[in-house]
Amino acid sequence: MKAFVRSHAAAFAPSPTPSVTALAEGLAAIARLSDITHRLEAVLHRLEQDAAPARSQQGPADNFAMSVDELCRRGGFSRSLAYHHIKQGTLPSVTVGRRRLIPSAAAQEVLARGLPNAPHHADARRR
Secondary structure (H helix, E strand, O other): OHHHHHHOHHHHOOOOOOOHHHHHHHHHHHHHHHHHHHHHHHHHHHHHHHHHHHHHOOOHHHOOEEEHHHHHHHHOOOHHHHHHHHHHOOOOOEEEOOEEEEEHHHHHHHHHHOOOOOOOHHHHHHO
16 A cells, blocks of 8 residues: 555645746736637627628528518418418428428518418318
C-alpha cells in the first residue's frame, strides 16, 4: 500500500498556486472575450432589425410551400374544406414526412379565388 501511495503521490499533491501574472493574463483574456461578445451581439441585433421588414413582407410566393393550417388561416376557410379539396384533387399538395404542404403557386391561386364549398355530407353519400 505504501508503494502505491508513493508512486501516485503526485496525483494527490495540491496543485501549485497560480501566479499573479497568470491570473492577470486570464482576466485580460476574459475581458477581451466579453468585449468581442458584446460587439457580436450588437451586430446580430442590427442584422435582425434589418431582416424584420423583409420577413413581414413575405407572401406565399416567397416560400416553396405553406402548410394547410397557414393557407386556411390566410384564406378564411376551414381545414376540413381544404382537406376535402386535397382528397378530390382540386387542391394540389405535397407530403413531406408527415406534413401536408400546398405549393406556393396553388396557394396564391386559392387565396386569390377562394375554395368552392364542399357538398354536404348527405349529398356526398347519395352519389
